Amino acid sequence: MSSFPILSAAIWIPILFGVALLAVGNDRNAQAVRVVALVGALLGLLATLPLFTEFDRASSAAQFVELTPWIEAFAVNYHLGVDGLSVWFVILTAFITVIVVIAGWEVITERVAQYMAAFLILSGLMIGVFSALDGLLFYVFFEATLIPMYIIIGVWGGPNRVYAAFKFFLYTLLGSLLTLVAIIWLFLESGSFAILDWHALPLPLEAQVPIFLAFLIAFAVKVPMWPVHTWLPDAHVEAPTGGSVVLAAIMLKLGAYGFLRFSLPIAPDASHELATLMIALSLIAVVYIGLVALVQADMKKLVAYSSIAHMGFVTLGFFIFNHIGMQGAIVQMISHGFVSGAMFLCIGVMYDRMHSRQIADYGGVVNTMPKFAALFMLFSMANAGLPATSGFIGEFMVILGAVQFNFWIGLIAATALIWGAAYSLWMYKRVIFGDIANDEVRKLQDLNRREFWMLVAMALLVLGMGVYPKPVTDMTEASIGALLEHVSVSKIK
Numbered sequence: 001m002s003s004f005p006i007l008s009a010a011i012w013i014p015i016l017f018g019v020a021l022l023a024v025g026n027d028r029n030a031q032a033v034r035v036v037a038l039v040g041a042l043l044g045l046l047a048t049l050p051l052f053t054e055f056d057r058a059s060s061a062a063q064f065v066e067l068t069p070w071i072e073a074f075a076v077n078y079h080l081g082v083d084g085l086s087v088w089f090v091i092l093t094a095f096i097t098v099i100v101v102i103a104g105w106e107v108i109t110e111r112v113a114q115y116m117a118a119f120l121i122l123s124g125l126m127i128g129v130f131s132a133l134d135g136l137l138f139y140v141f142f143e144a145t146l147i148p149m150y151i152i153i154g155v156w157g158g159p160n161r162v163y164a165a166f167k168f169f170l171y172t173l174l175g176s177l178l179t180l181v182a183i184i185w186l187f188l189e190s191g192s193f194a195i196l197d198w199h200a201l202p203l204p205l206e207a208q209v210p211i212f213l214a215f216l217i218a219f220a221v222k223v224p225m226w227p228v229h230t231w232l233p234d235a236h237v238e239a240p241t242g243g244s245v246v247l248a249a250i251m252l253k254l255g256a257y258g259f260l261r262f263s264l265p266i267a268p269d270a271s272h273e274l275a276t277l278m279i280a281l282s283l284i285a286v287v288y289i290g291l292v293a294l295v296q297a298d299m300k301k302l303v304a305y306s307s308i309a310h311m312g313f314v315t316l317g318f319f320i321f322n323h324i325g326m327q328g329a330i331v332q333m334i335s336h337g338f339v340s341g342a343m344f345l346c347i348g349v350m351y352d353r354m355h356s357r358q359i360a361d362y363g364g365v366v367n368t369m370p371k372f373a374a375l376f377m378l379f380s381m382a383n384a385g386l387p388a389t390s391g392f393i394g395e396f397m398v399i400l401g402a403v404q405f406n407f408w409i410g411l412i413a414a415t416a417l418i419w420g421a422a423y424s425l426w427m428y429k430r431v432i433f434g435d436i437a438n439d440e441v442r443k444l445q446d447l448n449r450r451e452f453w454m455l456v457a458m459a460l461l462v463l464g465m466g467v468y469p470k471p472v473t474d475m476t477e478a479s480i481g482a483l484l485e486h487v488s489v490s491k492i493k
Helices: 006-024 027-053 087-103 112-131 135-144 146-156 161-190 195-200 205-222 231-238 241-266 268-273 275-294 299-318 323-354 370-384 390-405 407-432 449-467 470-488
Strands: 063-071 076-082
Touching: 006 027, 006 063, 006 076, 006 087, 006 112, 027 087, 027 112, 076 112, 076 135, 087 112, 087 241, 087 323, 087 449, 087 470, 112 135, 112 146, 112 241, 135 146, 135 161, 135 195, 135 241, 146 161, 146 241, 161 195, 161 205, 161 231, 195 241, 205 241, 205 268, 231 241, 231 299, 241 268, 241 299, 241 323, 241 470, 268 275, 268 470, 275 299, 275 407, 299 323, 299 370, 299 390, 299 407, 323 370, 323 390, 323 449, 323 470, 370 390, 370 407, 370 449, 390 407, 390 449
Parallel strands: none
Antiparallel strands: 063 076
């Protein structure tokens, strides 16, 4: 493994490019700004490739570790590293950033430099969250992701953007404050901010439960879990297409990743104690939110609710404490990154042409946009969990794990496949099939070259992962085994 600071490069290249664009970019040189943003995003993606090629799949320890003192008085370090639980999310974040820059290429015409800079900076910060091994560093990155996203929704969003941006910010911030309290408490107990030290810290149950709940509130808002999910549909509806893609593909994963890195290993006994609560909340998200998605008139709202239902599978997979369930949850997170990102890109393509997200305004789109209809079909099927798409693999593994844990929980979780098919295909039928009822639809142009190749790239990833998930599962295998082993041992002394 090379001594080159790969993780620092993956974090700071997009951030520095973003800062440079803010400093010199304006709408007079908009084309140059776009090119520079794309170069920054591609270099960021390039920096993450060694994580795939040089990763030791047999080890569960942190790899590509970087350790530099930061605030020595409080033993805070700039401590980075990835293991099987986080490595794929770093690569996914860098890839989605490239897609988002391409997606906003022609659509964003005002304040282009600021738009591109916000996404590049956000990309670096999110990679920072996935690779931080210091508790305070994690918190700094975790909170800092709020700022670019708040600006993206608040400046380039729809008519109610200020309300949606405020709601997103307040929900997430209030949730995270309790996490800060838990982090400070852990520091006082252990004398260290190193997350791996906290994993080994013996704690009585009466300390574990409040810590678990403090982390739960922050991460549940981020995932989002029912009942703290209401900010997400508002944020999605108002956010520009790129904002929705990043929000669905990466930001929701920050919360789920928090459970893997903090809640389960730091408070294993509390995790077992409160598993019933977590499973109940997950099943409500899977079933109830699936039904809520079914009645939506706005396409973005529908896909936003479907995201909440799909993330319910993730939290369910974590708290049934078996290998296949946990593996399925991580596969589901990565798959959801591709599928929901692609769904929002498709809705963005239609919105750019018609400036409407209402399902009722469409119908018969296949007559004027056949290429688009074919790709949208694939993503809708993946969203419903069709075999041979990535959406199926994760859900199937979580359902297998749930049946092993408890047959009835597995049965309830499996109904989600029916709801998923219902809302995905019903939306597709009303938007794409039938006769053209709206004259605006008659004038629609099919995908241009940029849109076509962007969606084809997503389609190849959805199919590739659905047919051959082995590269993903191999890299996560050792870390999941180590985590489950760690969680099975009591910390109560």
